[in-house]
Amino acid sequence: MINKKAERLFGAAIVLYLLIIIFPFIWVFLTSLKPESEIWGAGAFKILADQPTFEHYEALFRGNILNALKNSLIISTITTTYVTMVAAIAAYAIARLKFVGKRLILAIVLATSMFPQITVVGPIYQLFVKLNWTNSYFISLPYSMIALPVAIYILVIHFNKVPKEMEESAKIDGASKMKTFTDIILPLALPGIFTAAIITFISVWNEFLLALTLNPDSSYHTATVAITFLRGQFQIFWGQVTAATVVVTIPTLIIVILFQRQIISGLTSGAVKE
Amino acid sequence: MAKVILKGIKKIYPGNVYAVKDFNMEIEDKEFIVLVGPSGCGKTTTLRMVAGLEEISEGELYIGDRLVNDVSAKDRDIAMVFQNYALYPHMSVYDNMAFGLQLRKMPKNLIDQKVKEAAKILEIEHLLDRKPKALSGGQRQRVALGRAIVREPKVFLMDEPLSNLDAKLRVQMRTEITKLHKKLESTFIYVTHDQVEAMTMGSRIVIMKDGDIQQIDTPQNVYENPENLFVAEFIGSPQINILHGTVVKNHDKIELQLDDDTPINITEEMQKILEQRGYLGKKVYVGIRPEHLHERDIQPLHHDFSTIYGKIEVAELMGAEKYFHMMISGKQIIARVDSKSVKKAGDDIELNYHWNKVYLFDFETEKRII
Numbered sequence: 174m175i176n177k178k179a180e181r182l183f184g185a186a187i188v189l190y191l192l193i194i195i196f197p198f199i200w201v202f203l204t205s206l207k208p209e210s211e212i213w214g215a216g217a218f219k220i221l222a223d224q225p226t227f228e229h230y231e232a233l234f235r236g237n238i239l240n241a242l243k244n245s246l247i248i249s250t251i252t253t254t255y256v257t258m259v260a261a262i263a264a265y266a267i268a269r270l271k272f273v274g275k276r277l278i279l280a281i282v283l284a285t286s287m288f289p290q291i292t293v294v295g296p297i298y299q300l301f302v303k304l305n306w307t308n309s310y311f312i313s314l315p316y317s318m319i320a321l322p323v324a325i326y327i328l329v330i331h332f333n334k335v336p337k338e339m340e341e342s343a344k345i346d347g348a349s350k351m352k353t354f355t356d357i358i359l360p361l362a363l364p365g366i367f368t369a370a371i372i373t374f375i376s377v378w379n380e381f382l383l384a385l386t387l388n389p390d391s392s393y394h395t396a397t398v399a400i401t402f403l404r405g406q407f408q409i410f411w412g413q414v415t416a417a418t419v420v421v422t423i424p425t426l427i428i429v430i431l432f433q434r435q436i437i438s439g440l441t442s443g444a445v446k447e
Numbered sequence: 448m449a450k451v452i453l454k455g456i457k458k459i460y461p462g463n464v465y466a467v468k469d470f471n472m473e474i475e476d477k478e479f480i481v482l483v484g485p486s487g488c489g490k491t492t493t494l495r496m497v498a499g500l501e502e503i504s505e506g507e508l509y510i511g512d513r514l515v516n517d518v519s520a521k522d523r524d525i526a527m528v529f530q531n532y533a534l535y536p537h538m539s540v541y542d543n544m545a546f547g548l549q550l551r552k553m554p555k556n557l558i559d560q561k562v563k564e565a566a567k568i569l570e571i572e573h574l575l576d577r578k579p580k581a582l583s584g585g586q587r588q589r590v591a592l593g594r595a596i597v598r599e600p601k602v603f604l605m606d607e608p609l610s611n612l613d614a615k616l617r618v619q620m621r622t623e624i625t626k627l628h629k630k631l632e633s634t635f636i637y638v639t640h641d642q643v644e645a646m647t648m649g650s651r652i653v654i655m656k657d658g659d660i661q662q663i664d665t666p667q668n669v670y671e672n673p674e675n676l677f678v679a680e681f682i683g684s685p686q687i688n689i690l691h692g693t694v695v696k697n698h699d700k701i702e703l704q705l706d707d708d709t710p711i712n713i714t715e716e717m718q719k720i721l722e723q724r725g726y727l728g729k730k731v732y733v734g735i736r737p738e739h740l741h742e743r744d745i746q747p748l749h750h751d752f753s754t755i756y757g758k759i760e761v762a763e764l765m766g767a768e769k770y771f772h773m774m775i776s777g778k779q780i781i782a783r784v785d786s787k788s789v790k791k792a793g794d795d796i797e798l799n800y801h802w803n804k805v806y807l808f809d810f811e812t813e814k815r816i817i
Contacts, residue, residue, distance in 0.1 A: 338529045338530075338531055338533035339533050339535065341498075341500050341527075341529070342529060342533040343546075344500065344519075344520050344521065345498060345499070345500075345527050345547075346546050346547035346550055346594075346598075347547055347550040347551055356546075361536065
């Protein structure tokens with residue numbers, strides 16, 4: 174019985190924890206529906222606004238946010254596609270091919286992801302200025318550099334999980350290396366591919382520092398940068414900032430909810446007897 | 448339908464590790480060859496070299512009349528069944544079986560025909576739309592077999608295909624694979640560590656140890672005429688009883704004296720051989736199979752036999768027979784007797800054996816003395 178009680182207590186603790194985590198987001202959402210006059214002062218602590226309004230959203234969409242969302246979407250999609258493809262091939266090589274220095278390569282790949290971003294911003298900015306790449310979608314390149322190591326690492330783990338016999342069987346069946354990769358390995362590592370893609374997409378979507386530095390022109394602002402520009406000379410438009418936060422969060426939310434189903438860990442069950 | 452010839456096949460791993468040392472064998476068309484041995488004996492490596500999954504370090508491999516050392520797996524005209532089935536989990540049973548044919552650009556209607564034929568042979572027609580995870584172990588094994596059958600290869604390679612099945616299913620699939628071999632009339636090479644599978648399925652057995660072939664022969668010959676101690680001990684269940692004996696001369700008769708002075712008698716022919724080869728005074732291994740120890744009261748022998756005495760430590764009723772475990776001359780001995788025996792643990796027992804059922808092995812080389 175003690176176990177049941179402990180279980181319930183534990184469950185309650187988790188719910189409480191989740192509430193604490195999600196509270197800021199909920200509050201941002203509630204604030205975004207309050208007129209400017211209610212955001213500050215006595216009305217600030219009210220849960221629901223006396224006069225709920227969509228004026229912040231309207232103001233937002235009259236501004237630059239749609240363009241920024243478009244930029245974010247394009248850059249995130251390019252980066253995700255590129256990273257997933259390159260990571261899949263690289264990870265397959267690391268997972269399956271026999272060559273000298275395999276472990277070292279994986280270690281170096283992982284190590285590159287450990288550099289604090291702030292230390293690489295400077296050199297990358299210099300490079301972009303020289304190449305005349307600032308204010309463009311080329312920002313996908315440094316993004317992929319940041320996202321690749323993690324994606325490769327995730328995929329190596331997933332490729333290693335695919336039994337070797339599966340490939341040998343395909344080999345005897347007459348499949349080429351590439352065919353084996355596309356027809357056998359990739360489908361089996363699909364949960365890993367999705368995980369890598371989602372992590373990449375979200376990390377790019379949420380990235381701020383490089384986006385601010387490399388694409389200072391407002392026509393190339395990404396959503397995260399655009400939010401910080403929601404201010405006048407003497408004030409920050411908190412209503413619009415909160416509305417923008419909500420808008421920017423929605424795509425990632427949708428993606429996670431949509432693709433969550435694809436991450437089925439049980440996909441390989443039944444393939445081999447464990 | 449093809450011969451397989453292995454000429455001086457070796458597998459050498461980096462660091463001069465010999466996984467397979469000089470494997471020589473001619474496998475006739477339509478033979479059912481079983482490679483058997485304890486784990487690490489090189490049997491699977493040999494099979495994988497035939498399959499083309501493992502490079503051949505030295506030697507020549509012919510399938511049919513073709514030297515295939517440098518021919519890739521897909522072009523060797525072989526099919527392989529893996530221990531863990533290795534079915535493609537994201538494909539239906541049908542697609543699993545059709546995959547190899549699709550890769551060979553076979554017309555769709557022909558693929559369909561072949562898959563259905565194979566499914567019929569294996570009685571899995573009703574499972575064609577299912578995914579592997581919705582199948583039982585036995586069904587998965589059938590699909591794996593089906594995937595091999597549709598290709599109509601010259602040689603079937605099987606790597607412990609039954610070891611993941613439960614005991615009952617294993618026996619059933621064993622006979623089915625044997626039937627399949629008869630029906631398909633092609634060459635089978637089958638790897639197992641289970642000597643029962645080897646004995647029951649193989650037309651010839653290859654017994655391996657540490658990368659060396661110990662003996663190649665028919666199951667019966669391997670059982671009755673093991674060439675060395677290892678083969679004698681590996682084949683047969685329960686294992687052959689092995690005792691240590693010294694060759695002594697006792698009143699013109701040569702016999703074997705066990706460590707506790709129990710005499711073991713042998714045929715006159717054997718006595719001559721021992722004397723001629725100078726074994727007098729030397730130690731030898733004495734082997735008697737459990738079923739050649741007969742309980743005097745139940746199954747009396749009439750000529751050319753002797754008796755040893757033991758005290759039963761454990762009696763196991765197996766149904767049709769009983770196993771008596773005893774200590775004789777400091778060694779664990781098993782006698783396999785008729786279940787009519789009323790003896791039980793703690794009883795003294797008299798066991799008869801025919802002189803010609805005593806196997807002798809050289810103490811140094813472990814080769815059989817004949």
